[in-house]
Amino acid sequence: MPALPFRPRKAMGSWVPSKRHAVVGLCGVSTFICYADRVNISVTILHMGLTGAWRGWILASFFYGYFTTQLIGGLLSSRFGGSRVLNAAVAWWSAFTILTPWAARRSNHALFLCRVLMGAGEGLAYPAIYDIVSQWAPPLERARSFAAAQFGSKAGTMFALIVCPIIINASGWPAVFFGFGASGFLWNLAWMMWVGSEAPAVNYHAVPGDGAPDAESAALGKAKAVGAAEPPAAQEELSPRLARRLLALPSVWAIVAGHVTYNWGHYLLLSWLPTFLNEVHGVSKDNMSVSAVPFAFMSIGIGAWSSLADRWARHATLTSVRKGMTTIGLGGAGLLLLLLARAPDYLTAIMLASLSLGTQAAAGSGVLINHVDLAPRYSSVLFSLSNTFATLPGMVAVPLASAILAAPWGSWGHVFGLAAAVYAVGLAVYRRYMSAEPLNL
Incomplete structure (x- = not known):
């Protein structure tokens, strides 16, 4: 072809x-x-x-x-x-x-x-x-x-x-x-x-301002004429029947588990990192700009890990790549959160939070793209379902951290320790049931 x-x-x-x-x-x-x-x-x-x-x-x-x-x-x-x-x-x-x-x-x-x-x-x-x-x-x-x-x-x-x-x-x-x-x-x-x-x-395909199809649209039309692959079929809209079919599959629940786990630590740091730096390490409220550094590392990590995943995929199956990248991302981030709770000073805390989010970015080339591997035609539907469940960490992890800290026995070690445990369980479920082989729906 x-x-x-x-x-x-x-x-x-x-x-x-x-x-x-x-x-x-x-x-x-x-x-x-x-x-x-x-x-x-x-x-x-x-x-x-x-x-x-x-x-x-x-x-x-x-x-x-x-x-x-x-x-x-x-x-x-x-x-x-x-x-x-x-x-x-x-x-x-x-x-x-x-x-x-x-x-x-x-x-x-x-x-x-x-x-x-x-x-x-x-x-x-x-x-x-x-x-x-x-x-x-x-x-x-x-x-x-x-x-x-x-x-x-x-x-x-x-x-x-x-x-x-x-x-x-x-x-x-x-x-x-x-x-x-x-x-x-x-x-x-x-x-x-x-x-x-x-x-x-x-x-x-969008068109330029003059209303004529651009060079890429013309190229695609020519390719279609000579037998090349057509653009992918339109995404199917969400329906109760489609949702039931997807949610009956273990590989879909593996994505949900991985997505929920990814967001647990991300939302926790997004909401609580400034408070942690202020209360534990004495960073002034007026100097809280330093809390942006870990998220800069995450941005850099997204690009770096995605390039590595694409190169890896040339020599291995997609299932191996997605499983490996998710293991690096979730496993590494969980271990680094345990160390973050014991950081002796704010510079070490910033470094460990940066490494945690930067490492977690690897899962962006794992579980977060697994939707497209598993169900190309239904990827938007699958992402909507998965992202609905993955919002739950914001509803649970964020107020739960406050409750833990308010308890007589509570500490930031318990908050980050619980997050590390969630990472471990979510990663285990994902590794057990995940697949990157397209579904036959």
Whole structure:
């Protein structure tokens, strides 16, 4: 079968961004804002006067809303289009971000509800982005387009952890929510001006501004004419029957177990690392920007581990690669969390947290991509189901850490020790039942 024609590189200086590049870029900006708004509470909560169990419940409240709208986001995007859903989602969560200081002054219960509603808006975003990018990105650009859209989440996390202390020192903690929330409405204006609810002119392939199919679309059409593989079939929409078929398979539950385990430690550090550094190692609330360093390591690790996994896959089965990368990621991260609890000073703590998240990034080339190996046609459905379960760690691990620390016997050693135990159990389940062989559904 003839290979897909190679797309020649354009001469330097002649490349002009097409409409699809603007769409993907704005999706990346939306995930940047999404994570900045999600993470800012981890720093501002140190200045809000919350103590005891309420601190844990407020940190966890976001995930209760996020959990409820994962599947709803997919259904709405398939019916009304991801563009409309994403635009509405950003406006929704930005409004509740701006309302956060008002809610905090009213009562702890009002603050909890405000964060739940803010999380519900963010839960709509990723299913919508998946729908948008899958329509606009040509097959030969799809992986890069998804990576560009997803990169904003890591950049937004680091931005919030670095910038929040600066804003708080200059204008007080409410200014964080006012500024971050306003950025979402600016994004809405940009989206409505440049994208709106427009759909690509060619199914699965965007077109340049002049309305003519681009060189890659033409190449794909030519390849189809000479017998090359066609673009993949459209993703099947979620239905109760499909969900039951998938959830009856042990290999699907292996992915769920691995995904839940991955998020347990990630959400724990995302929510509690600033508090840990402040209470245990005396890092000033005004110098909490150092808590961004571990997430920078995670961003670097994602790229490095994915390159290693691709090279490994040339010489081994995908099942071996996914199992190996997940073992490195979850096993290594769990061991490093045990050491983090015993760090003698804040520099060692930052180093161990960085190594833990950087090592955990290996699982991104394992369990987090296993959805596509196992069920290419149903990967978006499988991810929606898996991500719904994988939101539970935010609802359980975050408030549970607060309860452990409030107990007479509780310590950070118990918090991180429990996380390491979850890593061990989740990894064992994943290794026992996982597969990268495509399902025959």
